[in-house]
Every structure is written in structure tokens, then in C-alpha cells.
Amino acid sequence: MTIRKSTIEWNFIKGGLSMYKQSVVLGVVPVKRSFLSMEEALRQKEKFMKVIRSIKTEAVEIIDVDDMCENGIMWELKAVPSVIGKLKEKRIDALFIPFCDFGEEQVVAEIARAFDIPVLIWGARDEKPNTLESRGRDTQCGMFAATKVLSRYGVKYSYIFNCETEGREFKTGYENFIRVAAVVKAMKxxxxxxxxxxxxxxxxxxxxxxxxxxxxxxxxxxxxxxxxxxxxxxxxxxxxxxxxxxxxxxxxxxxxxxxxxxxxxxxxxxxxxxxxxxxxxxxxxxxxxxxxxxxxxxxxxxxxxxxxxxxxxxxxxxxxxxxxxxxxxxxxxxxxxxxxxxxxxxxxxxxxxxxxxxxxxxxxxxxxxxxxxxxxxxxxxxxxxxxxxxxxxxxxxxxxxxxxxxxxxxxxxxxxxxxxxxxxxxxxxxxxxxxxxxxxxxxxxxxxxxxxxxxxxxxxxxxxxxxxxxxxxxxxxxxxxx
CATH class of the missing domain: 3.20.14 (L-fucose Isomerase; Chain A, domain 3)
Known part of the structure; x- marks a missing residue:
């Protein structure tokens, strides 16, 4: 059977020359702890989303969950099936789960285990520890907990060191993950x-x-x-x-x-x-x-x-x-x-x-x-x-x-x-x-x-x-x- 040309992905470069390319469809599901500050979680989300939306934009299509949960940040277990449904419908090639704070390990694990694709874990470095007057984010702590559950479920995942959002380490780690996802997609x-x-x-x-x-x-x-x-x-x-x-x-x-x-x-x-x-x-x-x-x-x-x-x-x-x-x-x-x-x-x-x-x-x-x-x-x-x-x-x-x-x-x-x-x-x-x-x-x-x-x-x-x-x-x- 002859397969039509349209089944191959093509872009066009100078002179009208057709160029074979594939883009990575990336699902991004920010997570937070139920009782921690939504205002602070949203602040973190806006920072890292701004960064990733500026990196290799021609090679990545970002699928967010802004229409699925409050401020596009996941924490409720009951919302997991609908989020998974959307990401499957969009046929994502990779999944990025950024931690806005400690996160919810059950939510992280249930979403990640639903896919057999590269998964990236990262959270921004906390600026200061907890005090008697206020509770911090405890981001690194939550990442340790969640990745243990991912390992129990047999989920393969990558991670970027707990680092500042605006730093070179985060940008390099994110871009490298996109490249990894592109290789895995290419082989399928x-x-x-x-x-x-x-x-x-x-x-x-x-x-x-x-x-x-x-x-x-x-x-x-x-x-x-x-x-x-x-x-x-x-x-x-x-x-x-x-x-x-x-x-x-x-x-x-x-x-x-x-x-x-x-x-x-x-x-x-x-x-x-x-x-x-x-x-x-x-x-x-x-x-x-x-x-x-x-x-x-x-x-x-x-x-x-x-x-x-x-x-x-x-x-x-x-x-x-x-x-x-x-x-x-x-x-x-x-x-x-x-x-x-x-x-x-x-x-x-x-x-x-x-x-x-x-x-x-x-x-x-x-x-x-x-x-x-x-x-x-x-x-x-x-x-x-x-x-x-x-x-x-x-x-x-x-x-x-x-x-x-x-x-x-x-x-x-x-x-x-x-x-x-x-x-x-x-x-x-x-x-x-x-x-x-x-x-x-x-x-x-x-x-x-x-x-x-x-x-x-x-x-x-x-x-x-x-x-x-x-x-x-x-x-x-x-x-x-x-």
C-alpha cells in the first residue's frame, strides 16, 4: 500500500525546499501541596512557564492544564483522570512535572504512570527555610518523596537539579530533556x-x-x-x-x-x-x-x-x-x-x-x-x-x-x-x-x-x-x- 506524503512531517525552508522535521509535544503539569499557598505556587508557575515558553519554541509544542484545574496547578487527586485524558488526547511525547512547592506525590505518580514516555521532574530552589511565622515551599523535600513513588511504580524519569528558575542550569536541563524526548520519539x-x-x-x-x-x-x-x-x-x-x-x-x-x-x-x-x-x-x-x-x-x-x-x-x-x-x-x-x-x-x-x-x-x-x-x-x-x-x-x-x-x-x-x-x-x-x-x-x-x-x-x-x-x-x- 502506498502511504501518502502527508503522513511524513515536513517543514519548509528557504527556496521552498521541503525539510523533514518532528516536533516534541510536551505536557506540562505543575503541582502543589493542597494546604500550601496557592498565591506562592502561582508565582513559581508563572516564572518557569515564562522561561520554558522561550526555549526552542520551533521544536516544542507545550500542552498545559490551565483549563483543567485552578490556575493550571494540580493538587486534587479527583482531577487526575481528566488531566490524563486531555494529555492522551493531545498525544504528548513527553511529560514535565514542575514542583511549585512540596507537591502531591499521589498526583505526580498517578499522572506519570499513565504514560510510557520520558518524564522530567524539577522544582525551583527555595529562597529561605521555614520560620515560626510562615511555612516555606519545601520543594526539594517533596521531590525526594515523589520520586520514590515513581520508582515504586517503575516510572523512568529525568530530573534537573533543584536550582533557580532563571539560571543556566535549569535552561540547559530543560533543553536537554527536549532533545532526549525527540530521540525517543524518533525511534518509535x-x-x-x-x-x-x-x-x-x-x-x-x-x-x-x-x-x-x-x-x-x-x-x-x-x-x-x-x-x-x-x-x-x-x-x-x-x-x-x-x-x-x-x-x-x-x-x-x-x-x-x-x-x-x-x-x-x-x-x-x-x-x-x-x-x-x-x-x-x-x-x-x-x-x-x-x-x-x-x-x-x-x-x-x-x-x-x-x-x-x-x-x-x-x-x-x-x-x-x-x-x-x-x-x-x-x-x-x-x-x-x-x-x-x-x-x-x-x-x-x-x-x-x-x-x-x-x-x-x-x-x-x-x-x-x-x-x-x-x-x-x-x-x-x-x-x-x-x-x-x-x-x-x-x-x-x-x-x-x-x-x-x-x-x-x-x-x-x-x-x-x-x-x-x-x-x-x-x-x-x-x-x-x-x-x-x-x-x-x-x-x-x-x-x-x-x-x-x-x-x-x-x-x-x-x-x-x-x-x-x-x-x-x-x-x-x-x-x-x-
């Missing part, structure tokens, strides 16, 4: 296009599609490379307005002089054909049988198509690496769909920097990540340029014997010798530790990369996804190298 019902089979020699990219379905609800959708080729040839023949515009734009920013005009047109048509089939199959990521299939079918490699689609929020992994595609879906979500991600080979160590490593592939990286000083070219439809400098988060989702792991670490780019294809040199804190974990862990030579620092987000997301987190910056977890 993810559909991965599997375009062709793995290259014969590449046993390392083998995956168990049934396990992915049973564990995470991920569906691997087979798409024939022949179908892609057939569609691409039809696009070239029809010379549609979309095709002509894309070909003109592509050749304007990349040096294509090393290729024949017909070959460049084939590469452009492949990109449009792959996107068409992704949309028709409701897939937002894919794994591609590239060099082992398309040169024979089309006469060119499809590498440029992979980089171009990543820039539209639709990343594809080389060499039919399904787990690599899932890795990029994770990185895309933790970055809140703001920048493109890439899949690279770990190839060689830096010739002069013992903590340096080359992230490389033959030509499928997103053009948006290109260094400004690097000239972009196409050779056999494989891109040729260096990526920009900046902070990186590197990760790999992988599996062995049904046990899933997420390897992750933070790095920074560095300079190094020029090479062919698309590439960037990175520097890590301790490459030998990274290498040892990659050698002994259930990983391969492919890793995903995204610009930014997201290690805490990936660690927390792995906990919700119930997979092992393998921190590249921590010792242990593997035998010692000789």
Missing part, C-alpha cells in the same frame, strides 16, 4: 528504507530486522535499486521543472567538470528518485546499496544523492548499513533537526596527532557542512570537499546477539592532510580508549557525526530506550589491549 515507529542488499563482503553491516521491530517498533522497508533506477531514468526523460531547477542549482555550487553532463544529470535524477520513494514509503531515513549496485544500473555512483538528502533531513547510510541509518536518525533528533548529520568511516590515525582520527567517506557528506574555504567538486558523482571546523558528537547504534548498545563521545575537529572524497579530521581526549571500545564493542567502521555537544542527551536517551550506553570518555567495558 521509525521506518528505514533498505535500498538493496548489503555488499557481499560486508558482513559487518548485517542486521536483524525482526529484532528492530520487536524491541523498538522500527520497520525496515525494502526498496529495489532497480525501482530507484527506473524512476530516475523517467525523471531524466520527462525533464520536469523540479529536475531542471535542481540540476541547475547543483552544478552552480559544485565543480562538475570532471563528469559528462549526462552523468551529472543521472546523479541529480537519482537524488530526486530516492526522495520520491522515501516519501511514498513513509521513510525518513534509509540504507543504500551504493557502489555495489548503482554504477551497474545507472553508470554513476549515487553518493552525492546521500549528502543532498541529508541536507533535507532525510539521511541515508552507505553500504546498506541499517544500524548506521538508525544512528543518524538518533543524531538528527538530538540536534532537533536543525543541522545535517553524516556517516563516516573511521579510517586512519592522524600522522602527527596521536589523538587524531580521519572521518572519511567516498563522497556522501552534506554540502551544508562544507568548510567555507573548501572547493566542492563531483567526480563520478562522489563529492569532494572537507567539512567545517567545530565541536562534534560521534555515536554508533549497534547490536550483537540481540543486545543493543550506543557508543558516543564528544570531539573537536582539527587540521590534517588533504584527501579525496568527503572528510574531516577529528581530535578526541584519548584515542586509544576510543579505539579499544570500538574494537571490542559490537561496532563497525561506520560512525555517525553531528556538530554540537550532545553526550548527556544520548546517555539519557539510551536509558529510556533500554539500551547499553558506552561512554567513549570512560574506562572499562572491554578487555585491555596488548
Amino acid at each position: 515507529n521509525l521506518r528505514v528504507a533498505k535500498i538493496g542488499e548489503r555488499p557481499g563482503p560486508f558482513m559487518s553491516v548485517m542486521t536483524n530486522d525482526a529484532n528492530l521491530m520487536n524491541r523498538f517498533g522500527i520497520t525496515v522497508v525494502p526498496i529495489s535499486p532497480f525501482k530507484i533506477s527506473e524512476t530516475a531514468m523517467r525523471i531524466m526523460k520527462e525533464e520536469t521543472e523540479e529536475f531542471q531547477a535542481y540540476y541547475k542549482e547543483l552544478t552552480a555550487r559544485m565543480d562538475c567538470s570532471a563528469m559528462k553532463e549526462e552523468e551529472v544529470k543521472k546523479a541529480a535524477a537519482v537524488k530526486l528518485a530516492v526522495k520520491k520513494h522515501l516519501e511514498e514509503n513513509n521513510c525518513s531515513v534509509g540504507a543504500f546499496e551504493c557502489w555495489s549496485a548503482f554504477p551497474g544500473l545507472m553508470g554513476v555512483c549515487p553518493c552525492v544523492a546521500l549528502g543532498e538528502l541529508a541536507d533535507e533531513g532525510l539521511p541515508l547510510a552507505c553500504e546498506t548499513d541499517v544500524n548506521g541509518a538508525i544512528t543518524m536518525a538518533i543524531l538528527r533528533a538530538c540536534d532537533l533537526y536543525e543541522n545535517a548529520e553524516f556517516l563516516a568511516d573511521l579510517t586512519i590515525r592522524h600522522p602527527e596527532n596521536d589523538n587524531g582520527e580521519l572521518l572519511w567517506h567516498c563522497g556522501p557528506f552534506p554540502y551544508s557542512l562544507k568548510a567555507e574555504s573548501s572547493e566542492a567538486g563531483l567526480i563520478n558523482a562522489q563529492e569532494q570537499f572537507e567539512l567545517k571546523q567545530g565541536d562534534l558528537t560521534i555515536c554508533r547504534f549497534d547490536e550483537l546477539d540481540g543486545k543493543y548498545s550506543l557508543f558516543a563521545g564528544e570531539a573537536k575537529t582539527t587540521t590534517g592532510p588533504k584527501t579525496s572524497g568527503t572528510y574531516v579530521w577529528m581530535e578526541v581526549d584519548n584515542w586509544k580508549r576510543w579505539e579499544e571500545k570500538l574494537i571490542f564493542g559490537p561496532y563497525i567502521h561506520h560512525v555517525g557525526g553531528v556538530y554540537g555537544k550532545y553526550l548527556p542527551v544520548l546517555k539519557e536517551a539510551a536509558r529510556y530506550l533500554r539500551i547499553d550506553f558506552d561512554d567513549a570518555h570512560q574506562e572499562g567495558g572491554s578487555p585491555c589491549a596488548l
Whole structure:
């Protein structure tokens, strides 16, 4: 059955280009203690709601309970069913329960246990202790009590340290939670296009599609490379307005002089054909049988198509690496769909920097990540340029014997010798530790990369996804190298 394009979420960016994105629907349920001051609770609520309504507004839809209870603050147990009903009707992806004071642990627990989604607990730091004349909020005290009940109910939850509302700690913690929720949402019902089979020699990219379905609800959708080729040839023949515009734009920013005009047109048509089939199959990521299939079918490699689609929020992994595609879906979500991600080979160590490593592939990286000083070219439809400098988060989702792991670490780019294809040199804190974990862990030579620092987000997301987190910056977890 063909699924209509409308089932995929799209936003539009400059030039009318469609961009795949997902937003997080966040239920916010402030809580208070029944006999404590409503006036003070409302003061706290207004402070933190103002802050969260200003953070990543394009990525978050906030669902409050202002219409369900007095001042939008929960404390009555009898109101719990109606609040749960509203949040379920709105299909929230995550739940934030801010404490305006001590709170009501039964209310907190009953609402949180009704959902299997990420839950965030936080309360503002009290300004002063109780006195004989007045009762304070006792916010921290109530959080300790409520989280014990959540644990009894088996509810997984995150929390931000008891801190001031206006401080950086709260804003960072809240934003990180939104990123965690985005990753968890991205993994639910993810559909991965599997375009062709793995290259014969590449046993390392083998995956168990049934396990992915049973564990995470991920569906691997087979798409024939022949179908892609057939569609691409039809696009070239029809010379549609979309095709002509894309070909003109592509050749304007990349040096294509090393290729024949017909070959460049084939590469452009492949990109449009792959996107068409992704949309028709409701897939937002894919794994591609590239060099082992398309040169024979089309006469060119499809590498440029992979980089171009990543820039539209639709990343594809080389060499039919399904787990690599899932890795990029994770990185895309933790970055809140703001920048493109890439899949690279770990190839060689830096010739002069013992903590340096080359992230490389033959030509499928997103053009948006290109260094400004690097000239972009196409050779056999494989891109040729260096990526920009900046902070990186590197990760790999992988599996062995049904046990899933997420390897992750933070790095920074560095300079190094020029090479062919698309590439960037990175520097890590301790490459030998990274290498040892990659050698002994259930990983391969492919890793995903995204610009930014997201290690805490990936660690927390792995906990919700119930997979092992393998921190590249921590010792242990593997035998010692000789």
C-alpha cells in the first residue's frame, strides 16, 4: 500500500525546499501541596512557564492544564483522570512535572504512570527555610518523596537539579530533556528504507530486522535499486521543472567538470528518485546499496544523492548499513533537526596527532557542512570537499546477539592532510580508549557525526530506550589491549 506524503512531517525552508522535521509535544503539569499557598505556587508557575515558553519554541509544542484545574496547578487527586485524558488526547511525547512547592506525590505518580514516555521532574530552589511565622515551599523535600513513588511504580524519569528558575542550569536541563524526548520519539515507529542488499563482503553491516521491530517498533522497508533506477531514468526523460531547477542549482555550487553532463544529470535524477520513494514509503531515513549496485544500473555512483538528502533531513547510510541509518536518525533528533548529520568511516590515525582520527567517506557528506574555504567538486558523482571546523558528537547504534548498545563521545575537529572524497579530521581526549571500545564493542567502521555537544542527551536517551550506553570518555567495558 502506498502511504501518502502527508503522513511524513515536513517543514519548509528557504527556496521552498521541503525539510523533514518532528516536533516534541510536551505536557506540562505543575503541582502543589493542597494546604500550601496557592498565591506562592502561582508565582513559581508563572516564572518557569515564562522561561520554558522561550526555549526552542520551533521544536516544542507545550500542552498545559490551565483549563483543567485552578490556575493550571494540580493538587486534587479527583482531577487526575481528566488531566490524563486531555494529555492522551493531545498525544504528548513527553511529560514535565514542575514542583511549585512540596507537591502531591499521589498526583505526580498517578499522572506519570499513565504514560510510557520520558518524564522530567524539577522544582525551583527555595529562597529561605521555614520560620515560626510562615511555612516555606519545601520543594526539594517533596521531590525526594515523589520520586520514590515513581520508582515504586517503575516510572523512568529525568530530573534537573533543584536550582533557580532563571539560571543556566535549569535552561540547559530543560533543553536537554527536549532533545532526549525527540530521540525517543524518533525511534518509535521509525521506518528505514533498505535500498538493496548489503555488499557481499560486508558482513559487518548485517542486521536483524525482526529484532528492530520487536524491541523498538522500527520497520525496515525494502526498496529495489532497480525501482530507484527506473524512476530516475523517467525523471531524466520527462525533464520536469523540479529536475531542471535542481540540476541547475547543483552544478552552480559544485565543480562538475570532471563528469559528462549526462552523468551529472543521472546523479541529480537519482537524488530526486530516492526522495520520491522515501516519501511514498513513509521513510525518513534509509540504507543504500551504493557502489555495489548503482554504477551497474545507472553508470554513476549515487553518493552525492546521500549528502543532498541529508541536507533535507532525510539521511541515508552507505553500504546498506541499517544500524548506521538508525544512528543518524538518533543524531538528527538530538540536534532537533536543525543541522545535517553524516556517516563516516573511521579510517586512519592522524600522522602527527596521536589523538587524531580521519572521518572519511567516498563522497556522501552534506554540502551544508562544507568548510567555507573548501572547493566542492563531483567526480563520478562522489563529492569532494572537507567539512567545517567545530565541536562534534560521534555515536554508533549497534547490536550483537540481540543486545543493543550506543557508543558516543564528544570531539573537536582539527587540521590534517588533504584527501579525496568527503572528510574531516577529528581530535578526541584519548584515542586509544576510543579505539579499544570500538574494537571490542559490537561496532563497525561506520560512525555517525553531528556538530554540537550532545553526550548527556544520548546517555539519557539510551536509558529510556533500554539500551547499553558506552561512554567513549570512560574506562572499562572491554578487555585491555596488548
